[in-house]
Amino acid sequence: MSSVDDEYEIAVVGGGPAGLTTALYGARLGHETALIDRGGGRAAMMADTHNVIGVTEEVSGNELLETGREQVESYGGTFERGFVTDVTETEEGRFRLTTNDAEFLADRVVLATGFSDERPDPPLPRNARGLHWCLHCDAYMFVDEPVYVMGHGEVAAHVAMIMLNLTDDVDLLTRGAEPTWSEETAAQLESHPVDIVHEDVAGVENDPDSGWLEAMEFEDGSRREYRGGFPMYGSDYNTALAEGLGCDLTEGGEIDVDDHGRTSVDGVYAVGDVTPGHNQVPVALGQGAKAGIALHKDLREFPRSTEEIARDGPVSEEDVPAISPELLATAVAHEGHAGGPRTEAGADSEAERPAADDD
Known part of the structure; x- marks a missing residue:
């Protein structure tokens, strides 16, 4: 401890x-x-x-x-x-x-x-194979596949329209909640082929072998196929x-x-x-x-400013390097250190590469 x-x-x-x-x-x-x-x-x-x-x-x-x-x-x-x-x-x-x-x-x-x-309540679907949080990370997985976006606010509405860049089958699930998006966003939605489903989710179907989402069932008895989707609740x-x-x-x-x-x-x-x-x-x-x-x-200790030099004097050989003994020993022993173990190819490539200073 x-x-x-x-x-x-x-x-x-x-x-x-x-x-x-x-x-x-x-x-x-x-x-x-x-x-x-x-x-x-x-x-x-x-x-x-x-x-x-x-x-x-x-x-x-x-x-x-x-x-x-x-x-x-x-x-x-x-x-x-x-x-x-x-x-x-x-x-x-x-x-x-x-x-x-x-x-x-x-x-x-x-x-x-x-x-x-923020998760939907109840959290359906329950696993990652159908429940995704990052549009820019995971949208590629659903190119040309049926997807859902879950939520009732501005972000959910816009994400649903954004997904039309990658697939022509997008549903916006409000799960019985009253939409809170603006009138302007409502007008946008009306002009995009996004189906708005207001009924709540009653059940989820997953592939028994892979576990991936296959479909959702809704309280009105309807069934819609999905391969995945994005809850957007903040x-x-x-x-x-x-x-x-x-x-x-x-x-x-x-x-x-x-x-x-x-x-x-x-x-x-x-x-x-x-x-x-x-x-x-x-x-x-x-x-x-x-x-x-x-x-x-x-x-970092150096360079010492002119004010510090006037106050404390010039930097002596005993003052450098400004690194603790423990970290100094670790660095010297590390494989990435210039004096550490190197492959011949690695040494050649380093020798040919000019030093860079991005300070």
């Missing part, structure tokens, strides 16, 4: 793609980094991974996340399984993170706490920690951040689905990378 003596430069709360990438950059750029994750999350629900270059579709969300955790740990990052219940700023300007059985101190904290999709953003720290939120309920994940509170960053933008794994990876670089620029 971790103790209150565990101190880090960077503490990342949430182990999805965005949090993992931030932690990876933190560790590889020489900062003592902890990743605290309770498990689960939206990415863990993915049966397959879509739209991620270099990652093939048979890779599940859990496999993707496990590989990410292994990468973070291989560079000296610390992984902790736990649920962060509170984050407070200390008088010294650091952050105290409390879990169910431990406390951590960190110079900077990154909130990658994501959100939860999102519940996990912003309790951010609100406790005083971070500004957007009108939509996300944590308000700048282009590199900085919140309105100094030292607090946020990345991933809990911030505005597309809820996509590649987008989350990019947000994590940008936040990781911003954190490095915020925390």
Whole structure:
């Protein structure tokens, strides 16, 4: 069990793609980094991974996340399984993170706490083979197939019309709820070949062998075939920690951040689905990378400013490198280190490649 003596430069709360990438950059750029994750999350629900270059579709969300955790740990990052219940700023300007059985101190904290999709009640269909949450991830699976969109608001109506780009068989299921979309959206729907089904779902038929959705039965006795669809009932953003720290939120309920994940509170960053933008794994990876670089620029020792040099004197040989002994030893021993074990082909390819500086 971790103790209150565990101190880090960077503490990342949430182990999805965005949090993992931030932690990876933190560790590889020489900062003592902890990743605290309770498990689960939206990415863990993915049966397959879509739209991620270099990652093939048979890779599940859990496999993707496990590989990410292994990468973070291989560079000296610390992984902790736990649920962060509170984050407070200390008088010294650091952050105290409390879990169910431990406390951590960190110079900077990154909130990658994501959100939860609001589910239909009752949740029919019940499994992922017919129930999908991400239009841009999964729409490709239903090209030229019958699909449903479930909901009664603006987003559901527009997603139904968007799906007409990929298939000519789209139903909008309100499940007995009164539509709340605008008059303008109603006029749009009337001019698109989307069937609006108001009766509630009475039953679901799945293929007995594959488990994939085949059809739904409705309370009026009708039966409609579907291969899958998208419930659109909104999102519940996990912003309790951010609100406790005083971070500004957007009108939509996300944590308000700048282009590199900085919140309105100094030292607090946020990345991933809990911030505005597309809820996509590649987008989350990019947000994590940008936040990781911003954190490095915020925390790194050198170059020392002219004011610091005037106050503290020039940088001595004893001051460098500005990396902890533990992370230094990990880096030197890592296979990705210039002095580490390399294949002949790898060495040749590195030798031919010019150095890049994206600072």
